[in-house]
Amino acid sequence: MSEPILVTRGLTKKYGTNLAVEDVELRLEKGQIYGLVGRNGAGKTTIIRMLTAQTVPTSGEIELFGETTEKGLSAARARLGAMVEIPSFYPYLTAAENLEYYRRQRGIPGRDCVSRVLDQVGLRGTGKKKFKQFSLGMKQRLGLALALMDNPDLLLLDEPINGLDPEGIVEFRNLLLELNRQRETTILISSHILSELSNVATHYGFLDKGHMLEQISAQKLREKCRACLQLTVDDASRAALALEQRLDTREYEVLPGNVLRLYAFLDRPQVVTAALVEEGVALIGAESKNTDLEDYFLGLIGGVRHA
């Protein structure tokens, strides 16, 4: 197991009687891009707000770069880059002035880092334009610039592509992947735009009503979501025998309830049916399955996909 960057234990946040987040166990290791998936109000932002000290957890523990004490966490947060909700800056300052203010405040050496990050996020040409004149997309880019200014080891991004145009989304995605590959930056990214998450995430955490339902690697999720023929039979062991002996394949898995998932012969279901009949297996049902991230998530939370 590689180095843990961020671990939460029993993280809970209560607002009055309302439990926003309950008993969340999160684990991020170095180099991961962790997609925090959940509907609006699932607790994604609350978790990120607790990680960034904007709100105090009701109970539970946060471990960041091995630090758990208030003082240690404070020092560890200097290694973060964070973008929480809509980026906020001083409206009467320009992009460069806003970044210069935070550079000085955090004691980051070298003024050139301001122009470097402005370049990186495509805001170099904004000149004397004040923040109050920025579009939502430009604000998002400036928020990202602030997060990247001190070459963070861990990036916490809350719905970062809101307001970005399609070109901006592609640039943003490429930037994240580049940071992850070149600097091994660990990234936690919350979003409900699952198609976009699936382009970058190496791990997922599925959150619903403040509870962590499942944490899974992208590879395992891909395996779970592979296209397959789902067969319901009267005798799963005989059906398995038929697949191995008559069709010479082991690309299947047996699920409870005499259900088999076959990952081969997807384009020739009649061959499969014939093999089962020859073996004397009664085929009760057969359906072609192709699950994507959205289906998987909806399956977890018991939701329905709307066309």
Place this chain on the structure above:
Amino acid sequence: MLDYLRAECYKMLHRSYLWMALLIVGGLELVLVLLWAWLNGDAVNMTASAGFTMLLYLLSLGYYATAITSDIVFSDQYKFNTLKNEVAYGILRTRIYLGKLFAGVLLSIGTCALLLGWYALLCALMLPGDDAALEALKVLGFALLCAFPVWLGAQALFTMCAFTIRGNTAGTILGLGILAILGQLLTFLSLLVSLPAPALADALLAVKGLLLTSPLENLTDAIWDWSRVAWAWAVGAGWCVGTTALGLWCFRRREIS
């Protein structure tokens, strides 16, 4: 903390608010001294020393000026949601609070020195000099020794209001209310109860003596009374420590949204 102060100074100097405020007050000083110089003649004899002495009657303006310097430093952080950019990167809330307070104090001292210097220069250049000018400056120095700690207390009070009350205007009104109305209220109440309960009236007046405005009341009658200086420093320090402790306690528990 030094980094934090450097950043605050950078932000303050980039706000037109500060320069506008300086320009307006400096302009008013110029108009006032020009007016005196113009009116000087047989009926009016406004000398440089009289100009310096006038400041003794304007010391209470210093309290209210701290509302402006505190506002310039705090910069509507709740309205613009910018505090999250500070706490998220591990800057301790204590440092944020004290950083803003110290930046406010620095700004107040800087602007006060600039405006007083400008006023003194105008008086020295435009009004006829006299032998009493040096003495008047010494008296002014004594008065400033009394005023400085209570101004510091007022700065801490407005900083607490800025951090504790979400709305900027509401915070300023609360601070101004504590400064301007509380003393009047206590005097009124003590008068009201003086006949039926003289002990209570005395207690109310004693409490009034602890307010920030008290050490500067009738200061012209207490020139070179060093016990007045000690009182001013005790009151100023008390308010500074008390309001900072309360403001910090509230801010450390506050949700940043």
